[in-house]
Amino acid sequence: MDNEVLNTEPQPTEEVRVVMPLVDILDGDDGVTIYFEVPGANSKTVDIEVKNRIMTISAASSLRRDGLPVVFKRNFRLSDGADIENITAKTQDGVLTLNIPKSERAKVHKIQVQ
Amino acid sequence: MNMLARIRNAEELLPSTLGGLHELFRSMLDQVTDLGPEWLPEGSAAGRALTVETSEKEVTVKLPLPGCESKNIDVEVIGDQLTIHAARTEVKDENDKRHYIRRERSFMDYQESVLLPVKVRGHEAKASYVDGILTVTLPRENPGSPDSHVVKVD
Numbered sequence: 001m002d003n004e005v006l007n008t009e010p011q012p013t014e015e016v017r018v019v020m021p022l023v024d025i026l027d028g029d030d031g032v033t034i035y036f037e038v039p040g041a042n043s044k045t046v047d048i049e050v051k052n053r054i055m056t057i058s059a060a061s062s063l064r065r066d067g068l069p070v071v072f073k074r075n076f077r078l079s080d081g082a083d084i085e086n087i088t089a090k091t092q093d094g095v096l097t098l099n100i101p102k103s104e105r106a107k108v109h110k111i112q113v114q
Numbered sequence: 115m116n117m118l119a120r121i122r123n124a125e126e127l128l129p130s131t132l133g134g135l136h137e138l139f140r141s142m143l144d145q146v147t148d149l150g151p152e153w154l155p156e157g158s159a160a161g162r163a164l165t166v167e168t169s170e171k172e173v174t175v176k177l178p179l180p181g182c183e184s185k186n187i188d189v190e191v192i193g194d195q196l197t198i199h200a201a202r203t204e205v206k207d208e209n210d211k212r213h214y215i216r217r218e219r220s221f222m223d224y225q226e227s228v229l230l231p232v233k234v235r236g237h238e239a240k241a242s243y244v245d246g247i248l249t250v251t252l253p254r255e256n257p258g259s260p261d262s263h264v265v266k267v268d
Contacts, residue, residue, distance in 0.1 A: 022219050023216060023218055024205060024214065024216065024219045025214065025216040025217075026205070026206060026210075026212040026214055026215070027212060027213055027215045028211065028212035029211070033212070035181070035219065037178075037181065037219055037246075038180065038246070039178030039179070039180040039245065039246035040178065040247050041245060062245065062247065063176075063178065063247065065163075076147060077147040078147075079147070093180060093181055093182060093183065093243075093245070093246045094178065094179070094180030094181065094245050094246015094247060095181045095246060
């Protein structure tokens with residue numbers, strides 16, 4: 001797994017300019033919300049993949065840098081506490097919002113003392 | 115312990131005897147662990163860099179302003195100077211019980227001025243905001259005129 005982690009950093013290629021998007025991450029009772037800055041990208045150009053609990057976000061932008069089209073890319077490892085099956089995503093005004101619900105075992109369960 | 119500490123760093127810091135405890139906390143707290151580099155590469159800034167392109171007929175200025183609304187963006191042209199002011203509202207309001215575990219999107223109030231490379235007709239400028247990118251198009255005052263002049267040395 002460590003080797004996989006080391007290999008996940010964005011690498012520039014000849015065809016595109018890979019850029020790491022800035023994020024805000026908010027944690028709530030029901031799950032985690034990640035806001036990605038992906039200017040120039042929209043729902044048609046965003047790709048989200050989860051494989052072996054590694055989530056890869058890739059968003060092709062209309063921006064160009066150094067004559068190359070910009071692709072925003074970033075990876076996250078999701079713990080067992082993330083409900084992968086029910087992740088939702090939307091894009092608006094160049095921001096990708098990802099809601100990752102917590103699985104039942106990761107939610108706070110209050111226990112009453114009798 | 116910082117919830118955002120990277121796994122590989124945390125494992126280096128913790129003695130092996132605490133590894134099990136670390137795993138427990140990690141599974142409890144870290145639903146999401148960033149696998150990006152420790153540093154923000156230069157490319158991150160490139161996502162918000164202003165660009166100016168000049169053609170024979172017009173000057174086009176593009177500025178990524180993700181997360182804004184067009185009503186909160188002001189564009190002003192005075193002579194050859196273009197000034198852009200934009201404000202973004204917080205994703206988390208006072209009643210929101212969620213808390214930040216990472217905050218990189220710093221800009222809430224943004225202003226940038228740029229001196230345009232050629233004279234433009236500011237009153238004919240047009241601006242649009244699509245997918246988080248502000249595009250301002252300004253017709254040149256003298257379309258097709260050269261940007262440089264050859265000066266003869268006597």
